[in-house]
Amino acid sequence: MAAHRTLLKCGLVVGPLFVVVFLLEGVFKGSGYNALRHPVSSLALGPGGWVQVVNFLVVGALTVAFAAGVWRSGFRAGAVLIAVWGVGLIGAGLFRTDPVSGFPIGTSPTVDYTTLGALHDGFSLPAFVCIAAVQVVLSRGGRTWFWYSLASATVFLTCFVLASAGFNQTAGLVEVGGLFQRLAVTIGWVWLAALAVRLLRRT
Numbered sequence: 001m002a003a004h005r006t007l008l009k010c011g012l013v014v015g016p017l018f019v020v021v022f023l024l025e026g027v028f029k030g031s032g033y034n035a036l037r038h039p040v041s042s043l044a045l046g047p048g049g050w051v052q053v054v055n056f057l058v059v060g061a062l063t064v065a066f067a068a069g070v071w072r073s074g075f076r077a078g079a080v081l082i083a084v085w086g087v088g089l090i091g092a093g094l095f096r097t098d099p100v101s102g103f104p105i106g107t108s109p110t111v112d113y114t115t116l117g118a119l120h121d122g123f124s125l126p127a128f129v130c131i132a133a134v135q136v137v138l139s140r141g142g143r144t145w146f147w148y149s150l151a152s153a154t155v156f157l158t159c160f161v162l163a164s165a166g167f168n169q170t171a172g173l174v175e176v177g178g179l180f181q182r183l184a185v186t187i188g189w190v191w192l193a194a195l196a197v198r199l200l201r202r203t
Contacts, residue, residue: 005203007069011196014062015189021055022182032105036179039167041097041120046104049096056093060086066196073199081134082192088127095119100167101174109169131188132157138195145198152191159184 025043026035033042043052063086071079098117099107111117132153139149159180166177173180 001203004069004072005200007065007072008196008200008203010062010069011066011192011199014059014066015186015193017062018055018059019186019189022052022185025051025055026178031103033103034178035182037166037175038101038103038178039097039163039181040178040185041092041124042100042103044093044096045099053093053096056089060089060091060093062086063089066192070195070199073203075138078134078138081130081137084130085127085134085188088123088130091123092120092127095123097121101169101177109174111167128160128184131192132160135188135191141198148194149191152187156184156187156191159187 022040022043023035025048026033029035029043029046029048031046033046040052043049044056064083067079067083067086070082073079095116097120098111098114100109100111102109135149135153135156139146139153162173163177163179163181163184166173166175166180
């Protein structure tokens with residue numbers, strides 16, 4: 001029982017840890033980095049990039065641990081989806097993203113794919129889809145939780161699509177691509193933390 005609760009508590013820690021680290025990095029990164037414009041993943045590029053790499057790896061491992069707790073709670077499909085999100089974060093840390101939206105300075109605004117960049121997206125994109133999916137899969141459990149989960153998934157996907165459009169240089173969204181991505185990520189983590197609270201109350 002104690003081990004089960006410890007795994008679930010990872011879900012309370014992991015989101016705030018990830019968000020606080022990338023917010024602080026965005027403030028102090030410099031070198032032309034703009035948190036409103038550039039992806040969280042771009043923090044792994046250039047000086048001090050190792051901080052975001054470690055953030056991805058540690059948070060990914062904690063997310064997989066949380067998924068194990070969700071599995072033990074009996075929500076097997078949801079646990080698998082959360083585990084994919086965790087593995088996606090680990091993959092994002094192992095394979096650095098390609099430059100995009102003009103960061104680092106002097107690079108092309110559009111993505112010129114390398115093998116590492118393709119692997120980064122290959123891990124990251126399915127992980128984002130899984131976070132939206134798990135909010136729907138685990139939405140049952142009362143009217144308030146149901147509507148909150150569906151609203152969260154909807155706003156998450158909307159922000160994710162707008163962020164992706166910005167990173168693909170869609171006019172009017174380029175300068176806010178990073179903002180929409182941060183909103184999506186934060187919304188997803190808040191929902192996961194709320195799930196952890198619900199499961200801990202039952203354990």
